Amino acid sequence: MINLRDIRYLRIGTADLESSIRYATDIIGLQLVAREGKSAYFRSHKTDIRGDTRDHSLVLFEGDPNDQTIGLELLDPRGFDAVGAQLENAGREVHLGTREECDSRRTKALIATKDPSGNKIEIVCRPYHSGTRYFPSRDAGITHFSHIGLYTTDAVRDTKFWTELCNARVSDWLGDSPFLRIDTTHHSIVLFPSNRIGIHHVNHQVEDLDDVMKSYYFLKEKNVKIVHGPGRHPISTAIMVYFEGPDKLTYEYSCGVKHVMPEEEATYRPRQFSLEAYNACMWGSRSYELSQAAKAHPNELRAVV
Helix, strand or coil: CEEEEEEEEEEEEECCHHHHHHHHHHHCCCEEEEEEECCEEEEEECCCCCHHCCCEEEEEEEEECCCCCEEEEEECHHHHHHHHHHHHCCCCCCCCHHHHHHHHEECCCCCEECCCCCCCCEEEEEECCCCCCCCCCCCEEEEEEEEEEEEEEEEEEEHHHHHHHHHEEEEECCCCCEEECCEEEECCCEEEEEEEEEEEEEEEECCHHHHHHHHHHHHHHCCCCEEEEECCCCCCCCCCEEEECHHHHHHEEECCCCCCCHHHHCCCCCEEEEECCCCCCCHHHHHHHHHHHEEEHHHHHHHHH
């Protein structure tokens, strides 16, 4: 089994790099820490010790917005040599990162592969930290990059990839979407059944409810499209707001997410939530995305909006 520690970074293409940089700093509130060629590096982790700061958690680069990669940190660097063999034995493609590729990812080593749907994954060993703390570009209250929603063309098959080849565990299901945890956080990855691949949304945790609501009103003032919320997810207890970013990628702020602690692992059992509106938000907010889908497919999605 490939033992992962966490999602380390995302690499996302954008049609307009300068505009996306302004959005990441002025709207989301990330720190721009470096620019190299046609790539921009952003930091988002607040830590108690400066040396614990991640070098970066997001890279935006000039290119196809559908070119998206998830960087996953290996739990124990001593297991790196076995990763390639485990992936090959599972029928996954393997590419050992070149020195240039590793340098651009700020890591000592990496192996590139894809999940069964075709989403691009990089498993990194000994990623770089920084002695410089995270300094936000606006007071959004961000504490760290937390999770992603990921499209899947076969949720059952891809769940096996994450839970049998890797060490993710199913926390709960919302309809056919599994919520997968890697550490104690209720979910690091959510798989959304679709006929496409790529990132569904990017989440940043904020300190508290006040930060969610402050950003909601800030986003409204800036004419940013609100996709869902403010609201609260029964499945994870998280208070959230989703909003649309460049290239129509959805971002989320949330706080108060549930944790499954080590002493609970042996007895924890995933729960099944139905696709009813109150299971998407117990406060009654409606998802713009699901509302639009319901108009196109009223018989399929009537229950969730």
